[in-house]
Amino acid sequence: MPDHSLHLMGRAILSLLLWSLFSCLTQPAFAQGFKLMRFDENYTSLADSQRNAYEQLKYIPLTGRGHVYVSLGGEARIEYVDFNNEDWGRLGIGHNNFLLQRYDLHTDIHLGGRIRVFAQLRSAWESGRKNGPRPIDEDKLNMQNLFADVAVIKKEKQTLIARIGRQELDYGSGRLISVREGPNLRLYFTGAKLMYNKASLSVDAFVMKADTVNPGSFDNKISKSINLWGVYGRKIIQRMGNLDFYYLGIKRPASLFEEGIATETRHTIGGRFWKYGGGFIYNLEAAYQFGHFGSGTIHAWTASADIGYMFEEVKGKPTINLRNDYISGDKKQGDGDLETFNPLYPKGGYFGFNPQIGPVNLIDIHPYATINFTSKLLVQGDVVFNWRYSLQDGVYRPSGTINLKGAGSAKRYIGTAYLASAAYTFNKFLSFTGGIQFFQTGAFINDVISDHKNGVFINSRIAFKF
Numbered sequence: 001m002p003d004h005s006l007h008l009m010g011r012a013i014l015s016l017l018l019w020s021l022f023s024c025l026t027q028p029a030f031a032q033g034f035k036l037m038r039f040d041e042n043y044t045s046l047a048d049s050q051r052n053a054y055e056q057l058k059y060i061p062l063t064g065r066g067h068v069y070v071s072l073g074g075e076a077r078i079e080y081v082d083f084n085n086e087d088w089g090r091l092g093i094g095h096n097n098f099l100l101q102r103y104d105l106h107t108d109i110h111l112g113g114r115i116r117v118f119a120q121l122r123s124a125w126e127s128g129r130k131n132g133p134r135p136i137d138e139d140k141l142n143m144q145n146l147f148a149d150v151a152v153i154k155k156e157k158q159t160l161i162a163r164i165g166r167q168e169l170d171y172g173s174g175r176l177i178s179v180r181e182g183p184n185l186r187l188y189f190t191g192a193k194l195m196y197n198k199a200s201l202s203v204d205a206f207v208m209k210a211d212t213v214n215p216g217s218f219d220n221k222i223s224k225s226i227n228l229w230g231v232y233g234r235k236i237i238q239r240m241g242n243l244d245f246y247y248l249g250i251k252r253p254a255s256l257f258e259e260g261i262a263t264e265t266r267h268t269i270g271g272r273f274w275k276y277g278g279g280f281i282y283n284l285e286a287a288y289q290f291g292h293f294g295s296g297t298i299h300a301w302t303a304s305a306d307i308g309y310m311f312e313e314v315k316g317k318p319t320i321n322l323r324n325d326y327i328s329g330d331k332k333q334g335d336g337d338l339e340t341f342n343p344l345y346p347k348g349g350y351f352g353f354n355p356q357i358g359p360v361n362l363i364d365i366h367p368y369a370t371i372n373f374t375s376k377l378l379v380q381g382d383v384v385f386n387w388r389y390s391l392q393d394g395v396y397r398p399s400g401t402i403n404l405k406g407a408g409s410a411k412r413y414i415g416t417a418y419l420a421s422a423a424y425t426f427n428k429f430l431s432f433t434g435g436i437q438f439f440q441t442g443a444f445i446n447d448v449i450s451d452h453k454n455g456v457f458i459n460s461r462i463a464f465k466f
Contacts, residue, residue, distance in 0.1 A: 041071075044069075059071060072107055078102075081459045082096075082457070083097070083455075090452075091131065100126055102124045120143070121142075125140065133215060141216075145165075148163070148164055150162045158199075159195075160194065160196050169208070178346055182354070190211065191226070191228075204233070206230060206231075228248070230246060230248035251264070256402055267291050269288055279309065279310060280307075281310055281319065284304070296335070298337075302341050317371070320369045330392050331392060358396040361396060362414075366385070378422065386414040391409070405448075415440055415444075441454055
């Protein structure tokens with residue numbers, strides 16, 4: 001599809017979204033909030049109500065009884081990025097500002113109580129970046145979700161649903177499997193999943209193929225073999241919180257670490273105990289990895305503690321948190337074995353928006369605080385102190401790919417990131433987020449980059465959903 005046709009499509013989508021915005025803002029709307037995964041939304045309660053113009057878009061009955069219906073939705077997101085000294089001056093670009101755009105439309109078709117089909121078309125664009133789009137920036141047109149659900153068991157307190165097709169995945173805090181909402185491109189997979197839910201227990205089992213993403217239109221390539229599989233469960237423990245437990249497996253033909261490039265088969269077992277809400281907040285997680293890297297063995301691990309307190313009775317409900325992560329790196333470069341932790345498919349903003357360092361070979365201490373200045377404005381401040389876990393391993397990107405090799409340096413401290421961000425919600429449909437990050441380089445970066453510079457990152461994003 002030619003570029004000018006795609007631009008016309010983008011304008012058509014934007015026009016539709018603006019029309020929807022007008023309808024949304026001039027009439028009261030259904031109370032349900034939008035989900036991170038749009039296919040998790042449920043509009044069946046609109047069947048027995050008087051629907052305004054917007055709600056008629058969310059629930060379109062195709063039969064008299066309403067058991068067969070269609071729901072439509074979408075999103076437009078525009079982000080301005082201003083980067084100074086990306087990769088701490090190593091790239092030699094200096095000031096780099098660019099624009100990111102993302103649009104999508106989806107339809108959710110329910111064929112009675114047991115079968116549904118969900119389809120979502122997405123377009124993501126980058127313009128103005130001096131060194132061209134990153135792999136997370138541009139995919140001009142693709143089918144983000146296209147799957148069918150079949151309810152094998154559907155009871156009031158017990159369900160078993162089979163899902164097959166292209167689909168997004170997101171589990172836990174996004175440490176290992178995340179849809180990756182922060183970057184312009186969200187992740188997706190093609191495969192099959194079973195989802196069991198009963199009372200306080202839910203368990204998913206899945207086998208997936210990851211696509212190779214290309215920047216054009218409908219040109220992404222599905223893997224020829226399964227490369228992600230696993231089980232993820234959650235148990236609600238009354239008056240204590242939530243317990244997540246999981247096993248995840250991957251196989252990659254050419255994984256790159258400072259140790260080298262080789263076929264990687266890796267298994268991860270882990271758990272997470274967490275609670276959010278008023279009073280004490282905690283998020284404790286640990287995982288162990290084993291497997292093979294070429295002819296060598298894999299033994300890696302991570303542990304994280306995020307503990308805080310929400311002052312629920314104080315105006316603005318401020319929270320204070322302290323987080324500490326230990327993430328293993330390779331013990332001895334060149335011995336063939338690998339102790340470097342692999343974050344698999346991690347959340348892009350796991351250490352704040354647009355982090356410069358990924359969750360590999362890392363020790364960090366991360367205090368942060370939030371406050372709701374009004375019911376619509378949330379402000380957050382962070383400081384992140386970063387060290388290398390192993391001096392025989394380097395610094396990795398948020399995706400888990402190697403950035404700076406480190407075996408030749410005896411310095412451990414990477415640097416300090418200072419962050420301030422704000423999120424303003426105009427209404428259910430329209431929101432704005434923005435932030436600034438200053439990264440002060442530490443002894444390691446100063447050692448391995450001769451002309452090192454502190455980094456400054458500024459972004460602002462406006463998003464509309466319907």
